[in-house]
Amino acid sequence: MKIIVNGDPREVAATTLSELLAECGYSGRVATAVNEVFVGSSARIDLALADGDRVEILAPMQGG
Amino acid sequence: MLLVFAVAAALWGLGWVLDVPRRSRIGVVAGLFLVVICLQLLLPDGHPVREMTGTSPALWLLLAGFGAVAVFYGRFVSGMRAKVLNAEREGPAKPGGAFSDTELERYARHIVLRELGGPGQKRLKQARVLVIGAGGLGAPALQYLAAAGAATIGVIDDDVVENANLQRQVIHRDADIGMPKVFSAKQAMEAQNPNVVVRPYHRRLTEEIAAELFADYDLILDGSDNFDTRYLANRVAVAQGKPLISGALSQWEGQISVFDPQFAGPCYQCIFPEAPAAGLAPSCAEAGVIGPLPGVIGSMMALEAIKVITGAGAPLRGEMLIYDGLYGETRKIALKRRDDCPVCGAA
Numbered sequence: 001m002k003i004i005v006n007g008d009p010r011e012v013a014a015t016t017l018s019e020l021l022a023e024c025g026y027s028g029r030v031a032t033a034v035n036e037v038f039v040g041s042s043a044r045i046d047l048a049l050a051d052g053d054r055v056e057i058l059a060p061m062q063g064g
Numbered sequence: 065m066l067l068v069f070a071v072a073a074a075l076w077g078l079g080w081v082l083d084v085p086r087r088s089r090i091g092v093v094a095g096l097f098l099v100v101i102c103l104q105l106l107l108p109d110g111h112p113v114r115e116m117t118g119t120s121p122a123l124w125l126l127l128a129g130f131g132a133v134a135v136f137y138g139r140f141v142s143g144m145r146a147k148v149l150n151a152e153r154e155g156p157a158k159p160g161g162a163f164s165d166t167e168l169e170r171y172a173r174h175i176v177l178r179e180l181g182g183p184g185q186k187r188l189k190q191a192r193v194l195v196i197g198a199g200g201l202g203a204p205a206l207q208y209l210a211a212a213g214a215a216t217i218g219v220i221d222d223d224v225v226e227n228a229n230l231q232r233q234v235i236h237r238d239a240d241i242g243m244p245k246v247f248s249a250k251q252a253m254e255a256q257n258p259n260v261v262v263r264p265y266h267r268r269l270t271e272e273i274a275a276e277l278f279a280d281y282d283l284i285l286d287g288s289d290n291f292d293t294r295y296l297a298n299r300v301a302v303a304q305g306k307p308l309i310s311g312a313l314s315q316w317e318g319q320i321s322v323f324d325p326q327f328a329g330p331c332y333q334c335i336f337p338e339a340p341a342a343g344l345a346p347s348c349a350e351a352g353v354i355g356p357l358p359g360v361i362g363s364m365m366a367l368e369a370i371k372v373i374t375g376a377g378a379p380l381r382g383e384m385l386i387y388d389g390l391y392g393e394t395r396k397i398a399l400k401r402r403d404d405c406p407v408c409g410a411a
Contacts, residue, residue, distance in 0.1 A: 006395075007388065007391070007393055007395060027340070027341075029336075029337075029338050029339070029340045029341070031335045031336055033397035033398070036395075036396065036397045036398055037397065037398045037400070038330075038335065038397060038398060038399045038400045040334075040400070040402050041337065042404075056386070056395060056397050058319065058335075058384070058386065058397075059314075059340065059345060060291070060312070060336040060339065060340060060345060061312035061313055061314040061317070061318075061319055061345060062288075062289060062290050062291045062294065062312060062314075062339075062345055062347060063200070063289060063312060063313045063314045063346075063347055063348040063351070063353055064197045064199050064200055064201045064202070064286075064287040064288050064289040064311065064312060064313070064348075064358070
């Protein structure tokens with residue numbers, strides 16, 4: 001399935017958002033959005049991804 | 065006649081050597097010419113003294129006439145100049161009062177904006193804004209807020225200016241190295257716009273002082289450089305119901321959002337429930353940051369602040385804008401409040 005992660009298209013095996021995070025090597029402490037809408041961490045396990053979904057994975061930044 | 069000029073020049077030179085004030089020297093020389101004119105008028109024609117000092121009073125009177133005109137003109141010009149300078153220096157206006165002509169001219173480009181106008185500029189003139197951090201994000205945010213005429217700007221930071229800051233923290237200058245950042249920033253802001261009041265706090269934002277400090281301001285801008293301060297600022301802003309404009313960056317990428325609990329939007333901790341484990345989110349010192357990036361995000365923070373203060377347009381409430389400088393991309397995501405958020409969820 002083709003998913004756009006942080007603006008870059010990539011081929012993934014994951015079918016849910018939490019699987020995608022694991023596949024991309026992210027720990028749990030990130031914020032996620034699918035198709036420009038925020039998805040809380042508790043909703044990630046049940047969130048099924050569809051072909052062409054745009055996923056944003058945001059690591060908190062501290063730099064100022 | 066030449067003899068008289070020579071004597072005048074000698075008197076002037078002597079006075080200069082003896083450090084006699086200019087005014088007295090002018091008096092002495094004027095006295096000499098007056099004596100000569102009197103001699104010309106009183107002594108009979110052909111008198112040797114009169115022969116020596118120029119034979120006719122007419123020439124001397126003509127010269128005196130020219131002198132008088134020159135003095136009068138000089139007085140007139142310097143009088144006009146003083147008048148203009150006084151008008152320019154009518155002193156910094158008091159925050160909150162009516163606009164002076166100088167202020168109206170300064171903010172003319174704001175006032176012509178339909179979304180801002182006179183009422184918007186008036187709100188800026190009454191606004192009290194606190195900026196956390198006078199570093200990369202604080203630099204442009206502070207400069208633009210001061211330039212825009214935000215009445216009172218508080219700035220809190222416990223750092224001093226370091227050489228390695230100056231690649232991006234453009235409010236500080238080379239000569240400021242070693243000076244507390246808040247004082248260096250205050251100088252730059254007052255130089256930019258003497259009409260704003262800058263309150264510098266050279267200390268770290270801590271749990272003990274945060275509530276009291278935030279209470280003095282209407283709006284908080286967070287441009288700090290660590291997660292502890294970010295979570296603290298968020299907790300206190302939510303508790304006091306004040307909008308928090310949060311900017312953050314790393315290397316080539318920045319994030320900005322307006323967390324405004326009064327508008328039922330999420331808070332910082334709704335989006336980032338936990339700080340990453342130490343070492344996973346490096347600081348600017350560790351990871352590096354491209355110089356103009358804080359300029360982009362910090363300026364956006366100032367712009368969002370102006371929108372929140374004046375009610376213009378739609379601030380980034382409940383939204384996060386992500387700017388990827390390396391690929392010149394911006395993305396925006398809609399944020400949602402988390403019901404189980406320990407900071408704003410129970411409210």
